[in-house]
Amino acid sequence: MKKTNLLLLVMSLAVISGCAESSALIKASSTSVRSDVFQELNDGGPIPLGYADLRIISSLKTHKPGIYSKKDLHGTPEYRLLINVDGQAVQLQGSLYEENIEPRWLRDPEAGEGVRYRFGRDLRLKAGKHRIVVAIPDDGLAVEREITLSEGKNNLVLEPIYGATPGKQRPGFYGTTSFKEGIKWFRLKLNGQDI
Numbered sequence: 001m002k003k004t005n006l007l008l009l010v011m012s013l014a015v016i017s018g019c020a021e022s023s024a025l026i027k028a029s030s031t032s033v034r035s036d037v038f039q040e041l042n043d044g045g046p047i048p049l050g051y052a053d054l055r056i057i058s059s060l061k062t063h064k065p066g067i068y069s070k071k072d073l074h075g076t077p078e079y080r081l082l083i084n085v086d087g088q089a090v091q092l093q094g095s096l097y098e099e100n101i102e103p104r105w106l107r108d109p110e111a112g113e114g115v116r117y118r119f120g121r122d123l124r125l126k127a128g129k130h131r132i133v134v135a136i137p138d139d140g141l142a143v144e145r146e147i148t149l150s151e152g153k154n155n156l157v158l159e160p161i162y163g164a165t166p167g168k169q170r171p172g173f174y175g176t177t178s179f180k181e182g183i184k185w186f187r188l189k190l191n192g193q194d195i
Contacts, residue, residue: 021142022135022142029082029089030135037086039125040123051125053152057157057158058186059116060117062114064113074138079117082136083135084135085131090121092119095117098115110162132144132146132156141184159186159189160183160185163183163184
């Protein structure tokens, strides 16, 4: 019994610690402390020697607005994606539309009625190593990585990892997730490789 209680205490502290780390990272990354790291691009143009173009894209789904509270920003244009590269921050507003899709396979995490967001931004910065923070402040989610950009074009894809569905799992259906349970993490892929 004591071992079980100790294990539950350690797990609770790990969750609280993770939330505190994300909150602190979001707060620190929300404001720019530099303005010389990247330039936002409207049209590509030729890439100067020693520089890299970074295309950041993400497609994710949330519940419709007002389901949980009137103050909930999910499903509204105010729901934003925060990007911070080496201390320079930018908030991305996504294009959004309502969608109701049928399950494409048995455990489709995006099946159902909700709001689809598509985020995208093109940045030009020096090639080499950079520290990037990707966050959704309204969900208390922040992911920090070190990336190495090669000269030329680079793509960073942010794939959402949704929360686990509640209830008793049936055999063979372990680990089912749904956008209705919120975004719990991002999988980052730089030029097709997990980082």
